Amino acid sequence: MARLADRVWRLRESPTRRIDRVREELARRGADLIMLSTGQPGVPPPRWLRERLAELLAADDLKLYSYTPSAGLSELREAIAEDVRRLGGPSLEPEQVVVTAGGQSAMWSVAAALLEPGDEVVLVDPTFFAYPPIVEYHGARVVWVRARPEEGYQPDPEEVKEAIRRGRTKMVVLVTPDNPTGRVLREDVARSIAEYAADAGAWVVVDEAYKTLIYEGRHVWVYRYAPDSVVAVNTFSKDPGLAGWRLGYVYGPRDAVRAVNRVVEHTVYCPPSIAQYAALVYLREWKLRMEFIEWVRSVYARRRDAMIRAVEEHLPDARYVRPQGAMFLVLDLEGYVRGLGVDSEALAERLLAEERVATVPGTYFGTVTRYALRLSFVSEPEHRIAEGVRRIARLVQRMRGAK
């Protein structure tokens, strides 16, 4: 057989994909799985949006099925710029927005547009597991900066500054609200990092996938601090929950957006048209959109609180930082499993096999979360979340008993 490209294996399989395969197999065998693994929205997009789409689909309208501009429908780029402004963000021209085929494609396109072999990229440990493979695929090197639970997972700006090397660092990635920790970046931290990075000639990529899913505090618009150097990654997967329809966007300085657009043109040609029309309807109905997202936030906040109550009751020695946003709680079980010779990967595997609870091991996000599990609090109702935590406690007790 002819040779494959070596670098393709830098694209390690996503851990949630792997868990999904095991989960599908168990589900086929009729197992009752409690899903605490995915960031899949637990509620469908609003009914009014689905009804409007049904009307659009009922008409004989070719535009729904046609190619769109690579950068996305111009009306959608305008609607996105307007939406960002109404959410309290910066004023953008539509030319500063490019629509992508989901957040993943936004991340990929940004990396392809900004990175060259040999570049350094500063990532916060822990961070969303999708970033390191993309960075490494493009020949760049990850430089880690730790964010500690004692500081609510806020990165220390001084440590980030030390990691930034003029002429070597091309990109600093900040995720806020964060996956996996749910931490919302503090304004002073964001500002200090963004201004320093920009001054050192590095791009700041801010991942805002969960910007409207904040339960306490408010979103920090990092772009404002360094508008020539910040590129923002966004998705419609979480709000309004169009995860499988693959739609996201990037905004930033015009030149960066033009470069991202070029990558989109050569990878997907244009983002899915039907999803673009859905997003257009959604964003244009500002009042209904706000009502919907407020309701979603209240559902998710209740589920998060149910998870915290169950942790307090069943795993009182576990450490966690109350997530202010996003969809996940990082449950640090070091106090229970240290000394047992297991890390979170072994723990997650046993949880799935023995207790039928799907989680994501903290090892996939960095070293800080080595003994932690990432638990999603959005995709199961409250009573099943509590049951999932009970089962985690049961396994941990069993493991300690067998020591």
Ligand SMILES: Cc1ncc(COP(=O)(O)O)c(C=O)c1O
């Ligand atoms: C922080 C973050 N960025 C980007 C993405 C990717 O978004 P999408 O699902 O639209 O590809 C996700 C998805 O989980 C995420 O959590």
